[in-house]
Amino acid sequence: xxxxxxxxxxxxxxxxxxxxxxxxxxxxxxxxxxxxxxxxxxxxxxxxxxxxxxxxxxxxxxxxxxxxxxxxxxxxxxxxxxxxxxxxxxxxxxxxxxxxxxxxxxxxxxxxxxxxxxxxxxxxxxxxxxxxxxxxxxxxxxxxxxxxxxxxxxxxxxxxxxxxxxxxxxxxxxxxxxxxxxxxxxxxxxxxxxxxxxxxxxxxxxxxxxxxxxxxxxxxxxxxxxxxxxxxxxxxxxxxxxxxxxxxxxxxxxxxxxxxxxxxxxxxxxxxxxxxxxxxxxxxxxxxxxxxxxxxxxxxxxxxxxxxxxxxxxxxxxxxxxxxxxxxxxxxxxxxxxxxxxxxxxxxxxxxxxxxxxxxxxxxxxxxxxxxxxxxxxxxxxxxxxxxxxxxxxxxxxxxxxxxxxxxxxxxxxxxxxxxxxxxxxxx
Amino acid sequence: xxxxxxxxxxxxxxxxxxxxxxxxxxxxxxxxxxxxxxxxxxxxxxxxxxxxxxxxxxxxxxxxxxxxxxxxxxxxxxxxxxxxxxxxxxxxxxxxxxxxxxxxxxxxxxxxxxxxxxxxxxxxxxxxxxxxxxxxxxxxxxxxxxxxxxxxxxxxxxxxxxxxxxxxxxxxxxxxxxxxxxxxxxxxxxxxxxxxxxxxxxxxxxxxxxxxxxxxxxxxxxxxxxxxxxx
Numbered sequence: 001x002x003x004x005x006x007x008x009x010x011x012x013x014x015x016x017x018x019x020x021x022x023x024x025x026x027x028x029x030x031x032x033x034x035x036x037x038x039x040x041x042x043x044x045x046x047x048x049x050x051x052x053x054x055x056x057x058x059x060x061x062x063x064x065x066x067x068x069x070x071x072x073x074x075x076x077x078x079x080x081x082x083x084x085x086x087x088x089x090x091x092x093x094x095x096x097x098x099x100x101x102x103x104x105x106x107x108x109x110x111x112x113x114x115x116x117x118x119x120x121x122x123x124x125x126x127x128x129x130x131x132x133x134x135x136x137x138x139x140x141x142x143x144x145x146x147x148x149x150x151x152x153x154x155x156x157x158x159x160x161x162x163x164x165x166x167x168x169x170x171x172x173x174x175x176x177x178x179x180x181x182x183x184x185x186x187x188x189x190x191x192x193x194x195x196x197x198x199x200x201x202x203x204x205x206x207x208x209x210x211x212x213x214x215x216x217x218x219x220x221x222x223x224x225x226x227x228x229x230x231x232x233x234x235x236x237x238x239x240x241x242x243x244x245x246x247x248x249x250x251x252x253x254x255x256x257x258x259x260x261x262x263x264x265x266x267x268x269x270x271x272x273x274x275x276x277x278x279x280x281x282x283x284x285x286x287x288x289x290x291x292x293x294x295x296x297x298x299x300x301x302x303x304x305x306x307x308x309x310x311x312x313x314x315x316x317x318x319x320x321x322x323x324x325x326x327x328x329x330x331x332x333x334x335x336x337x338x339x340x341x342x343x344x345x346x347x348x349x350x351x352x353x354x355x356x357x358x359x360x361x362x363x364x365x366x367x368x369x370x371x372x373x374x375x376x377x378x379x380x381x382x383x384x385x386x387x388x389x390x391x392x393x394x395x396x397x398x399x400x401x402x403x404x405x406x407x408x409x410x411x412x413x414x415x416x417x418x419x420x421x422x423x424x425x426x427x428x
Numbered sequence: 429x430x431x432x433x434x435x436x437x438x439x440x441x442x443x444x445x446x447x448x449x450x451x452x453x454x455x456x457x458x459x460x461x462x463x464x465x466x467x468x469x470x471x472x473x474x475x476x477x478x479x480x481x482x483x484x485x486x487x488x489x490x491x492x493x494x495x496x497x498x499x500x501x502x503x504x505x506x507x508x509x510x511x512x513x514x515x516x517x518x519x520x521x522x523x524x525x526x527x528x529x530x531x532x533x534x535x536x537x538x539x540x541x542x543x544x545x546x547x548x549x550x551x552x553x554x555x556x557x558x559x560x561x562x563x564x565x566x567x568x569x570x571x572x573x574x575x576x577x578x579x580x581x582x583x584x585x586x587x588x589x590x591x592x593x594x595x596x597x598x599x600x601x602x603x604x605x606x607x608x609x610x611x612x613x614x615x616x617x618x619x620x621x622x623x624x625x626x627x628x629x630x631x632x633x634x635x636x637x638x639x640x641x642x643x644x645x646x647x648x649x650x651x652x653x654x655x656x657x658x659x
Contacts, residue, residue: 045529047564055527062526064564336513 006180007072009140009197011038016066030054030067037069038192040219056216057192071195077138078182081164084132085182088125088161093262096126099254103130107200107230112251114233114242118426119363119392122260123234124154127202128161130232135165135182139199142184142224144191146211148173150204150364152341155185173341188217194224201225205364206233206242207385236363236392237385237422257426263401264427266394268387268420270377270407277375277408278311284318291373291406292319292354296326300371300403301347302354303361305390307379309334312356315375319354332356363389369400377407377416387419432460433533434518455539458532467537468510470659478630479507480659490633503640503652505630506545507659508538515658519628523592526563531570534628538657542575547624548617549647550576553639554584554606571657572626581646582639583609591635599632606642614646623652630656 013030030036031052034043041056043065051065063069092100099115106113107130117123127143134141143158145151148171155169168181170190178193188203188211201224203211211217225231233242233251246253259265277285295302306315312332320330329352333343340360347355348367355361359381372394377387387407394403407416429438439460447454470481475488482488487495494502509515522530552568560566569578585605594602625639636654643652 047528048570049564051564053526053528055529058521058525058527 005076006178008074008076008180009072009194010178011069011071011193011195013038013061013063014068014070015064016068025070025072027068027070029065030063030069031065036063038063038220039216041216060189060192069195073196076140076180078135078140080138081135084135085162085164086128086132086135087163088128090125092122092125093258093260095256095258096122096260099256100126100129102252102254103127103232104133106252107133107232110228110230112231112233114235114238114246114251114253115256116235116238116253117256118259118265119236119389120259120261120265120366120396121236121256123204124157125260126256127232127234130200130202131158131162131183134200135162140182140184140197141200141202142186142191142194142198143202143204144184144186144188144221144224145204145364146188146208146217147205147360147364148187149341149344149360151185151187153365154204158183158185188221191217191220191224194220196223196226196229198225199229200232201229202232202234204234207235207237207239208363208389209359212239237388239385257428259396259401261398261401263395265423266391266403266405267423267427268391268405268407270409270412270416270420272412273408273410276410278314278318282314282318284315284322288375288408289322291408293323293326295371295373295404296323296328296353298371300369301350301352301367303347303367303370303372303393304354304356305362305372305374306356306358307376307381309336309358312358315356319356323354328353330354330356333361334358335360359386359390361393362386363392365393366396367393368397369403370394371404373404373406373408375408376410378409378411378413382415384415384418384422387415388422391419391423430457432463433458433529434463435460455536458536466514468512468514470507470510477502478505478633478659481510494633494637498637503633503637503654505633505636505654505656505659506541507630507656508541509658511629511631511658515629523563523567526565528563528565528570531574534571534657535575538571538655539575542572542655545624546620547622547653548620548650549579549614549623551579551581551623551625551639551643553625553627553635554580554582556584556590556605557586559590568626568628571628576626578626579612579614581609581612581614582642583607591631596632599634602634604638604641606638608642608646621650623647623650625652625654627654627656629658630654 028037031043036043036054036056039057041054043052043054045055046052054063103113131141151171158167165183166181167183167185168179170176170186245251273285275285277288306312312334316332331343331352333340333355346352370393372390374390391405394405395401429440432439441457470479473482475482475491476486477491480488491502521527552572555566572578585607591599625636627636640652
């Protein structure tokens with residue numbers, strides 16, 4: 001028998017033929033009663049052999065009927081650390097402190113919570129005491145989020161705040177051997193690799209793609225926490241099903257309507273366009289170009305959101321030509337971009353002045369002094385939640401709490417109206 | 429309402445009046461119109477030999493080379509779609525992840541063309557035994573087996589590497605890895621005098637030319653052509 005301490009709390013697939021046995025592990029059929037035990041999907045498709053296979057979680061390796069899921073379930077206790085290994089000594093505002101205290105007390109009482117806080121409220125800092133409480137008692141925690149970019153943003157902040165705790169970072173773009181870190185920061189997809197591992201699971205940006213409306217990931221999130229573990233959801237724009245659960249008393253809702261610096265959320269301004277943003281000769285609308293130039297003149301870094309990946313190189317080429325005289329660096333980034341992480345980092349360090357992006361940068365990322373223009377804010381790809389999130393990128397710093405958010409549209413959509421309404425409501 | 433195999437969203441297939449009254453067997457659509465539009469048909473000017481899209485000229489560079497190597501005896505390849513990122517993603521799901529259901533999409537994309545053009549024999553390019561065992565299906569036969577009667581006379585030697593893992597130069601240097609399966613009895617069928625080799629993607633042409641070399645002994649005197657969904 002092999003030792004497998006590092007695999008505690010994990011689950012993985014072995015084929016029928018594999019007969020190796022690990023200490024303290026359990027083995028269950030991966031597909032049972034036409035249901036996948038890793039992602040909860042009902043299996044409908046078969047291989048030529050007649051065996052069912054699961055399409056729901058095929059992205060992390062195909063499960064075929066007859067395969068087994070091995071689960072390494074063991075209650076591992078980490079050595080207790082004074083102060084929970086927290087080395088952060090910043091101060092919370094009184095509003096943040098209140099939420100933070102409530103999170104700690106809910107965790108002690110094993111109650112689930114939903115933190116409904118405006119963008120830029122300082123959600124991450126409000127988690128520190130909660131995580132410290134969990135670490136102090138030798139328990140295991142995980143912070144999961146649907147977006148890789150958010151994982152990359154959270155990881156260094158927690159590394160700095162918990163210098164004495166080993167933290168594991170897992171997402172699909174980086175290979176990492178499984179470890180037994182006391183704190184895990186990962187994408188929600190990675191949760192499928194865990195089984196009853198965590199005493200505390202925090203899901204950040206719970207309303208964002210691909211977690212929202214994805215039954216496989218919801219299933220994985222339920223399976224990854226221990227039976228008596230605690231779940232915490234964070235969102236600036238909670239979905240209806242979470243609010244419903246809160247109403248039923250299954251989760252406690254904690255609201256925070258102020259940014260940490262006490263400033264209001266910037267209310268987006270709107271601009272109606274009659275002619276297309278790009279005409280047939282691939283010329284940019286002069287009014288739009290003007291708005292972009294205004295931001296460049298003001299010296300603020302600018303995020304320009306476009307609805308589709310294919311449009312990024314088109315706009316990139318035009319803007320590079322039209323803004324030649326401004327002496328600025330322009331780049332475009334999207335989900336499939338291999339240099340995406342480097343470009344985002346360069347924009348953060350102000351080595352890029354104008355970044356064209358799709359909705360991948362709509363949330364969870366902070367750029368100092370940034371202003372935002374959304375081209376085609378009426379495109380169906382922008383839900384009210386994503387518009388609120390995009391607007392929330394602006395004015396996050398204490399010394400610069402306001403800024404420009406501009407929606408450019410042809411049609412005034414329900415989502416535009418609803419997003420502005422939500423922002424104004426939270427400002428009340 | 430049906431669920432699209434690609435985007436998982438519901439859609440209602442559009443049926444025309446002509447289709448309702450036609451005697452043709454109705455094939456259920458597997459993907460929605462939006463996803464279907466993502467696949468780009470080969471249009472406009474194409475290489476007269478391998479169907480690749482061209483800006484100028486009649487024959488592409490790849491075919492010029494084959495013309496030299498085979499002293500003018502080139503292989504006519506029919507292809508329908510461009511091998512772009514959409515197709516790449518589809519093939520990753522189908523071959524690398526082993527999502528067998530994806531064959532239904534590939535079938536939908538080439539069904540009409542294949543039933544319209546008649547050949548005496550259809551020979552699928554074989555998969556290496558190692559790959560077949562891992563995937564638990566044969567990628568090419570799985571696509572075409574439901575549409576056409578296949579004559580599986582080719583087998584792939586064990587231990588040969590997949591073309592997809594190599595660059596262009598390495599692909600071209602690959603040695604012959606096909607064998608003729610002598611145990612297969614070929615039923616008599618001579619109407620058009622034509623044989624069609626079936627593959628999924630035509631990249632350099634190396635695979636298909638080797639397949640034809642083998643088939644020349646099996647079908648002496650017959651005209652051999654090939655079909656790939658993508659070029």
